Amino acid sequence: MLQKSFPLKERSMKNVPSFSNSTEFDVIVVGAGAAGLAAAKSLVAAGKSVICFEAADRIGGRAHTDTQIFGVPFDIGAHWLHVEHLNPFIKIAKSLGFDVAPQKDNYLTYGDPDDLLWAEVEEIEDQMAEAAEADHDVSMLDVFQSKSPWSHTAAMMHALSMGRDMAEISVQDWDLEVEGSDWLCVQGFGAIVARHAGDLPVSLETSVSAISRTAKGVTVETSKGTAKAKAVIVTVSQGVLAAETIRFDPPLENERLGAIAGITMGTYNHIALKFAPDALPIQPDTWVTYQLGAQPDSILRGGGFLCNASNHGLTSFENSGTFAQELEEAGQDEAISFALNKLIEIFGSDIRKGFEGGHAMQWGKNPMTLGSYSGALPGSAGLRKHLGRAHAERIHFAGEATHLVEMATVSGAHKEGLCAAQDVLSQLN
Numbered sequence: 285m286l287q288k289s290f291p292l293k294e295r296s297m298k299n300v301p302s303f304s305n306s307t308e309f310d311v312i313v314v315g316a317g318a319a320g321l322a323a324a325k326s327l328v329a330a331g332k333s334v335i336c337f338e339a340a341d342r343i344g345g346r347a348h349t350d351t352q353i354f355g356v357p358f359d360i361g362a363h364w365l366h367v368e369h370l371n372p373f374i375k376i377a378k379s380l381g382f383d384v385a386p387q388k389d390n391y392l393t394y395g396d397p398d399d400l401l402w403a404e405v406e407e408i409e410d411q412m413a414e415a416a417e418a419d420h421d422v423s424m425l426d427v428f429q430s431k432s433p434w435s436h437t438a439a440m441m442h443a444l445s446m447g448r449d450m451a452e453i454s455v456q457d458w459d460l461e462v463e464g465s466d467w468l469c470v471q472g473f474g475a476i477v478a479r480h481a482g483d484l485p486v487s488l489e490t491s492v493s494a495i496s497r498t499a500k501g502v503t504v505e506t507s508k509g510t511a512k513a514k515a516v517i518v519t520v521s522q523g524v525l526a527a528e529t530i531r532f533d534p535p536l537e538n539e540r541l542g543a544i545a546g547i548t549m550g551t552y553n554h555i556a557l558k559f560a561p562d563a564l565p566i567q568p569d570t571w572v573t574y575q576l577g578a579q580p581d582s583i584l585r586g587g588g589f590l591c592n593a594s595n596h597g598l599t600s601f602e603n604s605g606t607f608a609q610e611l612e613e614a615g616q617d618e619a620i621s622f623a624l625n626k627l628i629e630i631f632g633s634d635i636r637k638g639f640e641g642g643h644a645m646q647w648g649k650n651p652m653t654l655g656s657y658s659g660a661l662p663g664s665a666g667l668r669k670h671l672g673r674a675h676a677e678r679i680h681f682a683g684e685a686t687h688l689v690e691m692a693t694v695s696g697a698h699k700e701g702l703c704a705a706q707d708v709l710s711q712l713n
């Protein structure tokens with residue numbers, strides 16, 4: 285089995301200004317994920333002096349296409365270009381020559397010849413939408429009723445997309461998310477984000493530990509020294525903010541602290557399995573699920589497979605919530621075996637002959653994110669609006685979690701980065 289450590293850097297940035305205590309930039313951007321890259325690109329285009337500090341040894345954050353583990357594009361985080369009609373990356377990808385297309389309607393539910401699952405998925409959706417109308421926010425678990433042999437599988441499909449257990453899903457937060465069709469990119473979503481960024485002034489392996497408001501602007505302490513700027517845009521995840529990896533002076537106000545406690549990181553992971561060409565008897569990009577029986581503790585210990593993504597031979601077992609955390613704890617071997625054995629139950633043991641190796645992502649343990657993406661705990665959906673507000677005027681925040689309807693997406697993060705850059709420009713001009 286291929287079991288490799290967390291992917292290492294694939295690119296270095298050439299255009300990185302050096303900095304010292306006396307260097308003053310117009311703007312410092314903290315984090316080079318989709319939000320930070322969008323902000324930095326827009327500020328550079330506006331002629332501002334910018335530096336972006338990124339703790340990892342690569343750009344992209346949760347949107348990164350690895351090509352080293354399997355020798356083919358593997359999106360270790362974001363893979364689907366969600367909500368086509370609002371997603372700027374479709375146009376960007378086309379203009380850069382990437383192969384993007386709508387995901388085909390290929391679904392297979394093992395053991396469900398009468399297609400009962402999808403009716404059940406829609407019914408749960410209707411129940412959640414109705415519950416979201418009430419003044420009082422409740423959890424998905426409060427709404428869920430087990431009515432048919434497919435109820436738990438249908439619930440799992442929703443819980444998967446939220447990256448958390450039913451008890452931790454706010455129906456109002458779920459209801460706020462915009463819907464739309466998904467597109468896929470043959471070369472990987474992360475590759476689009478990286479190419480679009482171009483050569484920005486990103487200082488890699490530069491971890492920010494403190495941000496202080498000063499009379500003239502801000503001071504940012506990093507693992508490579510201190511820098512000054514007129515303003516800063518912070519794009520780290522909710523997980524990193526909650527862990528207080530960065531100290532703020534003045535300290536973050538109570539309203540924002542409440543929002544950080546209420547809008548938390550879910551866990552959603554890919555366990556990628558590489559097969560020889562034609563090893564799986566199924567069309568590329570087919571979504572495969574199987575029946576999940578009643579669970580003793582309301583934790584949905586199951587997932588779905590995206591099979592043979594873009595015909596590269598990679599099949600990914602998608603899992604979330606407590607189950608994903610349990611698989612992380614179990615380690616690479618166990619996680620890969622679980623996914624492979626599940627797939628063998630569906631397609632038969634012959635597929636083992638074509639199995640070449642696997643890799644299990646562990647976003648919950650990744651110190652750069654401490655989780656996969658944000659979601660509101662029941663009762664906290666209304667707190668998101670506090671996350672994107674500026675702190676002490678010059679400390680701005682942007683990222684997937686600050687978008688009010690495209691949260692948990694690359695598109696949302698990108699737009700929030702652009703928005704924060706605009707706010708800073710109007711402040712500085």
Ligand SMILES: Cc1cc2nc3c(=O)[nH]c(=O)nc-3n(C[C@H](O)[C@H](O)[C@H](O)COP(=O)(O)OP(=O)(O)OC[C@H]3O[C@@H](n4cnc5c(N)ncnc54)[C@H](O)[C@@H]3O)c2cc1C
Pocket residue numbers: 314315316317318319320337338339340343344345346347360361362363364365366490491492493519520521524529530552553554647652653655656657682683684685691692693694695697
């Ligand atoms: C497994 C998975 C699947 C997903 N699937 C999809 C999908 O299909 N489609 C979709 O649209 N979205 C998907 N998402 C969500 C999407 O990836 C994120 O919403 C988006 O990439 C977040 O971008 P961001 O800029 O807000 O944050 P990030 O990408 O987390 O960027 C923040 C950056 O800050 C850096 N950083 C952290 N701490 C510090 C520090 N102290 N100093 C300096 N830098 C620091 C991090 O290393 C990171 O690069 C998925 C996410 C995961 C994990």
